[in-house]
Amino acid sequence: MSTPTPTDPIPRRKLSDEVFDRLHTMIVEGAVAPGDPMPSERALMDRFGVGRPVVREALQTLNTMGLITVSHGERSRVNAITPQSALAQLDGMAQTLLSVAPENLGHLKDARRMFELGLVRVAALQRSSEDLTALHHLIAMQAAARDQPDDFVAADIAFHARIIAIAGNPVITALADAMLKWIFHNHGALLHWSGHEDTTLSEHRQIVAAIDAQDAQAAVAHMATHLDRSAGLKQRD
Template identity: 50%
Template structure:
């Protein structure tokens, strides 16, 4: 009885070059900071034309494995949680701009994520962590009336809480979600005059963290995010 045959799929040359170059990066042949071989070297090594090399290099650049600069050799980048997660920034921006439902889902996801973060941060916070958060609130209070500076300090306050946990993925995800939400936030915040309310709520969160009270820190954060979620509005709403 004959067995079913599988079709032979011809892979693009650039895809094969990409796999070989990716292996050179992931197996340590090329380390962060190293210059990539020149196009001519790669053409001779792999026996392919310049278009295949350039397409493969562009793919490596698009996923954050290398940095491509005009007139210079491409260089290998270190992979970090931030660099990996930032690769979806453009896709997230498009998704949010075309879907009010996606914005609602993101706001819900942020609350779900940050309530766990703040509990762990409250349990782990040192006097130095508390001092850093207090300094950020001082910056935010000094920025009243300056929307961009106020919002930037607001974002740093939340990402600094995530950093207390000691998990760089927490910090990267927190920063990414705040960055995606920012477009839908600033004008509504200033227009509704909620800056002082935000500061009061941030102080409540910080007071609980200072006492290492995980339960109250979570409750204060939920109150803050549930109240402020109404300030993120999709243009199509």
């Protein structure tokens, strides 16, 4: 791609792009806070001297980015911007990527493995009694859902997400949660657990026992065994 020179003509921008920039600045600088309504379409038309289609296009771009929520018949409202909400904007693209280039699923599973092995070590060193209680509760929920595949998988995801959350780093938590969602939620073929429920539960109990003992090395070893075993099963199903 060539670099523009001082003599290159300056491309004309769409009016909606200019309106978007100003609204984006309002949100970033806190002129409108999360939960606040955006100015009405009429107010924005008067403020910027543009027509309704221009305002609506700018608002729709903000909505697509997850910065606001557009509701029919109501004023748009500003969304809270968090690591989770930022990464949620990638859900559709991630699903498309894994559909058109399935080989990336293996790369994603490798990334998940690296994340979780590091995070289970942190969990073993930082866990609280509340964390242990939550993990035991999730295992009990999963055991009660042996004959309910959807609930069993949901409890499985929640178990891994709870371990990840112990690190207390919202960015890492959001990244790891997103990977779990992309792997499990977007690929129904990977959700086949029939016949392996007891093995999964046993491995989860071993992981929690190591976390409880604050044995980071054992926690990593058990998690590696669990992820490698379950990945192998899913690949064969």
